[in-house]
Amino acid sequence: MAATTLDATPVTPVAGIAPRERRERRSRRLLGAGAWLCGIIFFLPFAWMVLTSFHSEQDAGTNPPKIDAPLTLHGYREFFGSGTGVSPxxxxxxxxxxxxxxxxxxxxxxxxxxxxxxxxxxxxxxxxxxxxxxxxxxxxxxxxxxxxxxxxxxxxxxxxxxxxxxxxxxxxxxxxxxxxxxxxxxxxxxxxxxxxxxxxxxxxxxxxxxxxxxxxxxxxxxxxxxxxxxxxxxxxxxxxxxxxxxxxxxxxxxxxxxxxxxxxxxxxxxxxxxxxxxxxxxxxxxxxxxxxxxxx
CATH class of the missing domain: 1.10.3720.10 (MetI-like)
Known part of the structure; x- marks a missing residue:
């Protein structure tokens, strides 16, 4: 019985698959960047609140605020009643x-x-x-x-x-x-x-x-x-x-x-x-x- 030879002709990719993959990859990157942007926007107010809590009242009340102001624990001591005597x-x-x-x-x-x-x-x-x-x-x-x-x-x-x-x-x-x-x-x-x-x-x-x-x-x-x-x-x-x-x-x-x-x-x-x-x-x-x- 004669040996059957397999067709070794390479399969050409279907037209449009590569551009579609690139578009999907680009869409995933845009969605990821948008998710990171939304996360940063929602996190910024909390980060600003934490930073302000370590500032003195004089530095916290300035306009515009001083980001590089000296840090202090005075606000936390006041919260736990060191100045007012009121326990939280x-x-x-x-x-x-x-x-x-x-x-x-x-x-x-x-x-x-x-x-x-x-x-x-x-x-x-x-x-x-x-x-x-x-x-x-x-x-x-x-x-x-x-x-x-x-x-x-x-x-x-x-x-x-x-x-x-x-x-x-x-x-x-x-x-x-x-x-x-x-x-x-x-x-x-x-x-x-x-x-x-x-x-x-x-x-x-x-x-x-x-x-x-x-x-x-x-x-x-x-x-x-x-x-x-x-x-x-x-x-x-x-x-x-x-x-x-x-x-x-x-x-x-x-x-x-x-x-x-x-x-x-x-x-x-x-x-x-x-x-x-x-x-x-x-x-x-x-x-x-x-x-x-x-x-x-």
Whole structure:
């Protein structure tokens, strides 16, 4: 049998592939440069705040500001009460208490609700989701007076547990919406197999659903914590001395004598550190959670 010879003619590339690759490479470079530019723009105000916090009040208040001014820790010493004698630790502890407890309550309430609206959908679940969303349509300031009167009548003014209840109710609709989008991607076959094996709802949520949607739970928890930590309006009106939070304590540096810019920046940096630390610790889970379900 004669040996079959293979055609060694080289395959010519399809016209247009190379220019298309160059265009795609150029587009990726432009998108990367745009992302870096946006990141720098968003980071510059924080970097400027950190730099200003290490300046004296005289150097911080100059126009234009002095970038090469001498550095000092005077603003941080003032924040920790070296000159005023006012300690920042009670407001910081109040903020941590209200934020952590309310976040835990939000997760405990939002996960079963999202489970009922996604994996085991109730009747007219879309109406229920719209109801959750409609609670965010009312401006917070519109409900401030009724909440103040109710808190006054039941003796809950200047009470940290009142803020826990308010922060839980404020963050719960957002958490339900987020958790539903995460739980919708859980395979139904796993839930059915666990049910056949005799697992109840608490077991399914704790041992099966929670590990699968752990990135989504971390993202929801972080966003709820940030919203609770940064809330100012309710904390400013409903608290006084005992239950004032870190953002309320920050406003105390704006006095009738003027705006002490270096001390305000030092206080803002210190108050921002817990949120930054939480975001840095959960950044991988946050990215996975926010992108969960984005690619089908």
């Amino acid at each position: 630790w009670p407001p910081l502890i109040n903020s941590l208490t209200a934020s952590i407890v309310s976040t835990l309550l939000v997760l405990l309430l939002a996960t079963p609700a999202a489970y009922a609206l996604s994996i085991k959908p109730v009747r007219k679940w879309s109406d229920a989701m719209f109801f959750f969303l409609s609670t965010k349509m009312l401006p917070v300031v519109a409900g401030l007076l009724p909440v103040y009167l109710i808190a006054k009548n039941i003796g809950m003014l200047d009470n940290i547990w009142l803020l826990v209840i308010l922060y839980t109710s404020m963050n719960l609709p957002i958490a339900v919406w987020m958790m539903r989008s995460f739980l919708s991607d859980v395979p139904g076959a796993i839930i059915e197999a666990a049910s056949i094996d005799g697992a109840g709802l608490p077991t399914i949520l704790a041992r099966i659903v929670a590990p699968i949607v752990a990135p989504g739970i971390a993202a929801t928890a972080l966003i709820s914590f940030i919203f609770s930590w940064n809330e100012l309006l309710f904390a400013r009106v409903l608290t006084g001395v005992t239950a004032n939070t870190a953002p309320v304590f920050l406003t105390s540096f704006v006095t009738s004598q003027g705006l002490f810019l270096a001390k305000v920046c030092a206080a803002a940096v210190c108050i921002s550190l817990p949120v930054l630390a939480a975001g840095f610790a959960a950044q991988d889970k946050l990215v996975q959670g926010l992108s969960l379900g984005a690619v089908k």
